[in-house]
Amino acid sequence: MEATMRAARFYKAGEPLTIEELPIPQIGAGEVLIKVKACGICGTDVHIARDGTIPPAKTPITLGHEIAGEIAEIGEGVEGWNIGDRVLVISSITCGACYACRSGREALCVNAQILGLHVDGGLADYLKISKNCLTKIPEDVPFEQAAIIGDAVATPYHAIITRGNLRLGETVAIFGCGGLGSHAIQIAKLAGASKIIAIDVSNEILERSKMLGADFTINSAKEKTGKRISEITEGKGVDLALEFVGMATTIDRAVKSIRKGGRAVIVGIGPEKIELVSPYIFVYCEDQVLGSFGSNKEEIDRILELIKMKKLDLSRSISQVLKLEQVNEGLERLERKVGNPIRIVIQI
Ligand SMILES: [Zn+2]
Numbered sequence: 451m452e453a454t455m456r457a458a459r460f461y462k463a464g465e466p467l468t469i470e471e472l473p474i475p476q477i478g479a480g481e482v483l484i485k486v487k488a489c490g491i492c493g494t495d496v497h498i499a500r501d502g503t504i505p506p507a508k509t510p511i512t513l514g515h516e517i518a519g520e521i522a523e524i525g526e527g528v529e530g531w532n533i534g535d536r537v538l539v540i541s542s543i544t545c546g547a548c549y550a551c552r553s554g555r556e557a558l559c560v561n562a563q564i565l566g567l568h569v570d571g572g573l574a575d576y577l578k579i580s581k582n583c584l585t586k587i588p589e590d591v592p593f594e595q596a597a598i599i600g601d602a603v604a605t606p607y608h609a610i611i612t613r614g615n616l617r618l619g620e621t622v623a624i625f626g627c628g629g630l631g632s633h634a635i636q637i638a639k640l641a642g643a644s645k646i647i648a649i650d651v652s653n654e655i656l657e658r659s660k661m662l663g664a665d666f667t668i669n670s671a672k673e674k675t676g677k678r679i680s681e682i683t684e685g686k687g688v689d690l691a692l693e694f695v696g697m698a699t700t701i702d703r704a705v706k707s708i709r710k711g712g713r714a715v716i717v718g719i720g721p722e723k724i725e726l727v728s729p730y731i732f733v734y735c736e737d738q739v740l741g742s743f744g745s746n747k748e749e750i751d752r753i754l755e756l757i758k759m760k761k762l763d764l765s766r767s768i769s770q771v772l773k774l775e776q777v778n779e780g781l782e783r784l785e786r787k788v789g790n791p792i793r794i795v796i797q798i
């Protein structure tokens with residue numbers, strides 16, 4: 451094995467990542483070395499590398515948290531895995547001991563270390579990782595698709611199914627139909643939503659949303675969102691609203707779009723304060739406003755099963771595949787939303 455590897459290193463927000471030669475990491479007990487094959491880049495990476503709104507815990511750091519690859523080396527005490535196994539890497543290294551971990555909500559682990567934020571991530575030839583972060587991927591799922599499941603697909607799955615508790619025949623409004631929202635449309639359709647309403651500010655994204663399964667689209671920059679949702683739902687409002695933008699205005703619209711007793715699940719992250727309706731309405735309507743963060747291994751397994759059975763098609767989700775040397779170009783395209791990418795994946 452060669453002694454060094456390439457890695458995309460972050461030093462300072464606003465400056466391009468630099469591709470550096472670094473020693474291949476040494477693995478310890480309970481760890482494996484992954485030959486990275488694909489690593490997705492997303493809004494989180496843009497916030498770290500470009501606008502600096504998400505500062506990493508240390509610098510320099512190798513970015514990348516949407517990772518798939520092959521096991522290249524196995525550490526002491528790692529059972530059940532073989533060299534060459536195709537795996538998806540869960541981007542959060544959890545402690546397994548805190549209350550959240552012990553109650554099956556690993557995403558809320560109080561000691562979590564996130565790849566590409568707290569520890570070196572997957573925009574590199576190799577990655578060292580705990581065996582607890584591995585999920586096997588079926589032969590016929592390409593690395594590029596596997597890489598994006600843990601974040602871009604499992605996050606909306608968790609929001610709709612686990613937090614939102616979508617039931618057959620319910621109506622759904624999806625605010626923000628980019629990377630996460632476009633998968634939310636597909637999942638809501640699979641789960642049997644009767645009416646799926648896609649809301650965005652881009653006609654191009656709304657056209658795509660229709661192709662992915664949205665029954666109605668609303669351009670919130672041009673139309674009165676609340677009035678249109680009321681018309682579509684015959685004055686009732688939706689059973690479930692999902693918000694993937696993280697802005698006060700869209701969260702406000704999402705909360706106001708739900709019917710009496712409905713649920714609004716907020717996934718989008720941003721610095722603005724959330725203002726809710728008055729307690730008259732909140733209490734009288736038994737509104738449920740829920741946060742939703744990340745996902746868990748069980749949800750990822752279910753998504754892999756859906757892909758394997760050809761019920762969920764991610765072939766349209768990879769907007770562009772770039773090389774590691776083109777990572778800055780990828781971040782720029784993502785930041786400027788060139789071609790409204792669902793996901794840009796770096797092939798390594
Ligand atoms: Zn991501």
Ligand SMILES: [Zn+2]
Binds near residue numbers: 545561
């Ligand atoms: Zn924990």
